[in-house]
């Protein structure tokens with residue numbers, strides 16, 4: 131179980147990953163994008179993989195983060211750190227509201243509520259043209275700079291420098307959330323996923339935990355949206371549409387539910403594949419659909435789990451089996 | 459009324475098999491394309507309208523046999539994700555077959571033009587849609603409420619095991635219900651094609667609204683789908699009077715409100 | 729007529745029936761007796777093809793039932809009245825009955841309303857509005873309309889008042905007298921003693937004893953009843 135690994139291991143793993151990534155993928159922009167969507171997929175995984183809540187509103191948090199960051203960078207003199215922090219907090223706040231209402235219903239009605247909130251967000255962004263640019267998106271977003279008083283001032287105009295901003299943010303967020311799912315709170319979430327009634331009976335305030343997990347999910351998803359807007363220098367309306375929710379969901383499922391590493395893998399594979407196929411065969415989404423069906427039917431643990439068990443079989447050690455087992 | 463047709467298909471399938479079909483919108487799109495194709499081949503919209511549900515129904519039958527029947531017992535989340543996969547496959551299939559440019563469909567000459575009600579001009583074709591949808595609603599009501607088949611469908615939605623203990627083939631009943639629901643989406647697509655053409659992405663919005671219709675009415679309730687369709691229609695025409703861009707905001711707000719106030723929709727069972 | 733031989737039945741991994749053998753001959757009324765959880769209901773479900781994992785021999789008039797889908801088994805005239813009665817709550821009484829009518833069956837609607845006048849009075853009521861006794865009547869009426877060649881009846885008297893149990897017993901007797909064999913699961917020994925030709929005593933998924941009704945009060949039978957039926 132990854133739960134048995136010390137925090138240092140996760141920090142190390144994430145750092146190594148973020149350090150190597152730009153050298154193995156075709157471009158730094160793609161590497162940045164991978165880290166950003168890995169965070170978004172992690173946000174989705176917290177809800178679906180750990181707590182069993184299927185949310186169709188992830189794009190709302192993602193898009194909101196993008197708009198917040200974009201607007202602050204255009205209209206307010208905030209530094210990078212402040213912009214990201216406020217976007218994160220705002221995302222958490224929105225998620226708490228969505229969560230508060232959505233979790234009053236279970237099953238399909240829950241999904242529908244998250245979908246309704248997502249669509250509301252979309253149409254509001256669409257209509258609030260003076261603020262969000264409506265259909266054209268929010269243009270000329272600038273990357274704020276980072277000032278360390280009396281010492282230095284960094285701006286992040288180049289793709290390389292912005293990659294490292296993203297990488298540092300990624301490592302921090304990832305470690306924090308890994309810590310979260312390894313904590314007692316994480317076990318409660320898993321208990322809720324397995325059997326909500328029993329978790330309730332044991333005495334957990336299931337509703338509070340669900341709202342909390344929404345808050346974390348909204349926070350990290352919004353953070354990733356903010357980074358995305360800064361990366362593109364642009365916050366398109368499509369950030370907040372249902373297709374974005376589906377893409378995030380897909381990365382999450384592809385990589386594997388119930389493991390943050392799986393979400394990273396999901397983002398890597400998805401974005402590499404779309405980068406690869408985009409020019410080769412524009413209808414590659416057909417494969418995507420096929421893959422989604424196959425994974426759900428035959429590999430409910432996602433790719434990560436398969437990779438783990440393959441690895442375990444090759445090396446013959448028990449260690450990785452356990453690691454994979456935590457993801458099931 | 460198009461929303462009713464979409465919604466009722468969705469709700470019949472959910473009510474009977476507890477199956478959440480996120481691919482429902484794509485059957486609507488493919489209905490429009492197939493109607494278009496028949497018009498290209500035969501030159502007649504009427505042939506298209508008549509044959510589309512049959513072709514879409516056949517497609518649904520194959521999909522039910524190969525895939526969907528394995529999903530009835532699974533979790534709703536799994537059903538949703540898999541049917542999104544199906545949606546992607548069919549959508550990309552449409553784009554491969556018919557290309558990325560949407561196909562225009564013209565209104566049959568018999569129904570072009572407007573009728574006047576006193577001062578008001580109303581397009582003939584839209585009246586035709588309302589009439590067809592009303593006819594289908596009536597036929598469905600008769601089928602579900604008055605025939606032995608309808609009794610079987612309702613019984614199956616409550617307790618499929620007992621239906622098979624009485625000697626009825628529940629698998630076949632499920633397959634038929636799925637085909638019926640999907641064929642209704644196909645008809646809806648064919649009907650709408652002269653208004654908005656055939657477009658691979660037309661299903662997304664339609665699916666969203668169909669879900670609103672069904673959720674408002676209560677998942678699985680036939681009356682609910684009818685009333686839900688009416689409510690959505692009313693909210694739309696009401697809002698478009700003073701805030702035309704805001705109709706979708708209103709529709710989704712109404713849905714969220716109704717779910718929160720009446721957990722199972724207006725006519726849903728627990 | 730109906731024969732199970734060395735049947736093993738499993739729900740998933742849990743093994744419920746072990747080398748289970750019983751038979752029901754023409755015109756007989758047979759009871760399955762045993763504690764809660766002994767596997768009586770599972771036996772009936774197994775016959776109807778509702779248990780996923782079964783091996784052994786199950787035959788009806790020489791035709792093997794193993795692996796046959798439930799609706800076909802039911803179509804052969806093997807009619808189960810489940811323990812929960814499984815009345816369709818959202819259908820009216822009349823619709824519940826209509827669903828099971830078979831053309832050319834021995835009982836038709838008019839016979840049913842004569843046999844169960846109470847159901848005639850309530851035919852427009854929803855299945856969910858019936859009392860326990862009425863539900864049991866409806867379940868039996870539904871079974872008769874289905875033109876059974878053999879009736880499997882799971883604890884018909886469970887949870888019902890003595891007067892109603894009387895009624896049920898006399899209905900069962902009538903059905904038996906009309907020549908239809910019955911396999912009856914029952915906890916109420918009095919009911920069994922009155923009706924049955926033979927008894928099987930079942931414990932932990934195994935058939936432990938078989939008694940003819942005339943042997944049901946021998947010392948051995950009494951001992952078995954005391955041991956396995958907690959009387």
Ligand SMILES: Nc1ncnc2c1ncn2[C@@H]1O[C@H](COP(=O)(O)OP(=O)(O)O)[C@@H](O)[C@H]1O
Nearest residue numbers: 739742744762763764765766767768769770771
């Ligand atoms: N659907 C099922 N899945 C798994 N186990 C079951 C199922 N139904 C019954 N059992 C088990 O099978 C055993 C026999 O149950 P049952 O046949 O209902 O007993 P009886 O009818 O004699 O009271 C019990 O231990 C019960 O827990």
Ligand SMILES: [Mg+2]
Nearest residue numbers: 768769770811
């Ligand atoms: Mg029992």
